[in-house]
C-alpha cells in the first residue's frame with residue numbers, strides 16, 4: 166500500500182488563527198507530541214516573522230528534529246520552515262531548520278490572477294521568474310524544497326502547469342496545491358490534482374501534496390479527493406485550527422483513510438492512539454475549544470445518548486460505532502478513580518490516558534488536585550483527569566500564581582472579590598475590587614495587583630462532565646490594551662497583527678476556574694514580552710543583518 170505523508174502545519178497555519186498564540190515552550194511540547202503521533206513533516210513556523218518565531222523553529226529543529234522514539238516510520242520528523250518567495254525569507258527559514266537531521270524549506274507564491282493583480286502587482290511572466298529564482302535559491306541550500314502556488318484553487322490550471330513545471334526544473338521536490346480560500350468542491354479539486362499530475366512536465370519526479378481550507382466545510386472532502394487523485398502528502402492541522410474557518414483536520418483525514426481502506430488504498434504513519442491526547446494538548450495551549458460534536462475529537466464523538474442507540478450498542482457495538490474509541494486513544498471506561506485511589510493507581514491511569522512523560526513535580530501537583538477533587542466529587546472520570554492535567558501541566562510558567570480568592574455576590578449585593586496572588590518576587594500581594602458580576606470583580610482585583618492593561622476578547626465556560634458536581638473549564642482570550650504591541654506577521658498578507666493570548670483553568674468553582682484562566686492568559690502575555698526581549702538579545706547580531714523591512718515591501 167502507498168503511504169500518504171502527513172505534513173502538520175498546526176504550528177504555522179494553525180497558529181495564524183486569532184488567539185492561538187503559542188510560546189516557545191508550548192510549541193516545543195506540541196512538536197514533541199506531533200513526533201509521537203507519527204507526523205512525517207512538521208511545519209514549525211514562519212522564521213522571518215520575528216526573532217521569537219525564528220527561535221521557536223530553531224529549537225524545534227534542534228530538540229525535536231532528531232527524535233525517533235515510538236515512530237512507526239522509524240525516521241525522525243522533517244522540520245519545515247515557511248518562506249515567501251524571496252531570498253531573505255528563504256535564507257532565514259533555512260537557518261532555522263538546518264540543524265534538524267531532516268529539514269525542508271517551504272516557499273510559496275500566489276498564482277491566481279486575483280492575487281497577482283491586486284496583491285503582488287506582478288504579471289504571470291514575473292511570477293514564473295520569481296518562482297524559478299526562489300526555488301533555485303532554496304535548492305542551493307537544501308535538498309528538500311516544497312513549493313506552493315498560493316490560491317491554486319482559483320488559478321488557471323494551464324498557468325499552474327507552467328509554474329509547477331518551472332518549479333520542478335528549478336529543483337522542487339514536493340509540489341503542494343493549496344485551496345487557500347476554501348473555494349473548490351471535491352470534484353473540482355480532485356480533477357485539478359489529476360490534471361496537474363498528468364500535464365506538468367516532470368510530475369513523476371515530485372511528491373504531490375494538498376492543502377485545503379474549510380471556508381465551505383469541504384476541507385476534509387477536498388483533501389481526500391486529492392488523495393484519490395494521486396496526492397501523497399496531506400497538509401493538515403490538529404483539530405482543524407487555522408485562519409478563518411481553519412485548515413483540514415489531521416484526525417479526520419487520518420481516520421477516514423484508516424476506517425475506509427477500500428476507498429483510498431493508502432496508509433499513513435500516524436499512531437492513531439495519540440490523537441486524543443494531541444487534540445487536548447493543542448486545544449489547551451491554543452485556547453481554541455473543540456466543539457462537542459466535532460468528528461473524532463469532540464466530547465460527543467463517541468457518546469451515545471439516545472436510548473435506541475444505547476440499546477443497539479449493548480447488543481453489538483458495530484450497530485452505531487464505525488470506529489472504536491480506543492483507536493483514537495480515548496478509553497471507553499467512564500468511572501475511573503475515587504477518593505480511596507492511591508498514587509500508583511492514579512499514575513497508571515494517567516499513563517493509560519497517554520500522559521507518559523510527566524516529571525515528578527507535575528505528577529505530584531496533578532495527584533494533589535485529583536485528591537482534592539475526589540473529596541468533592543463522587544465519581545472522577547477520565548475527562549476530569551484530563552482537565553486536571555490540562556490545568557496543572559499544560560500551563561505557561563507561573564509568573565503570578567493564584568493563592569486565594571474570595572467572592573461575595575447575589576441579587577442583593579454588589580459583587581466583591583478579594584484576591585491574594587504570589588508574584589515574581591515570591592511575596593504575597595492582596596487586593597479587592599467590585600465588579601458587575603463575580604468574574605468581573607475577580608478580574609478587576611487581579612488587575613489592581615498586576616497592573617497590566619488588556620482587553621477581554623473571548624470568555625467561555627464549559628462543564629467537563631455531566632452532573633451538578635462537575636468541574637468547570639474556563640477558556641479566555643485577552644489582547645494587550647491599545648494594540649500597542651505587534652507580535653505577528655501574516656506570511657500571506659505580509660501584514661503585522663497584534664497577537665492575543667489565551668488561557669484556561671479548571672475547578673469545581675466557576676469563579677476559581679475563571680480566575681485561573683485569566684492568570685494563565687496574563688502569564689502567557691507577560692512571558693511573551695520577556696521572551697521577545699531575551700530572544701532579541703540572543704540573536705541581535707544575526708537579526709541585525711537580515712533586511713526585514715525590505716522583505717516585507719517586496720512581498
Ligand code: KIV
Nearest residue numbers: 273313315316343345
Ligand atoms: O493556504 C495557503 O495557501 C498557505 C500557503 C502558505 C501554503 O497556507
Ligand code: ZN
Nearest residue numbers: 178343345376
Ligand atoms: Zn493555508
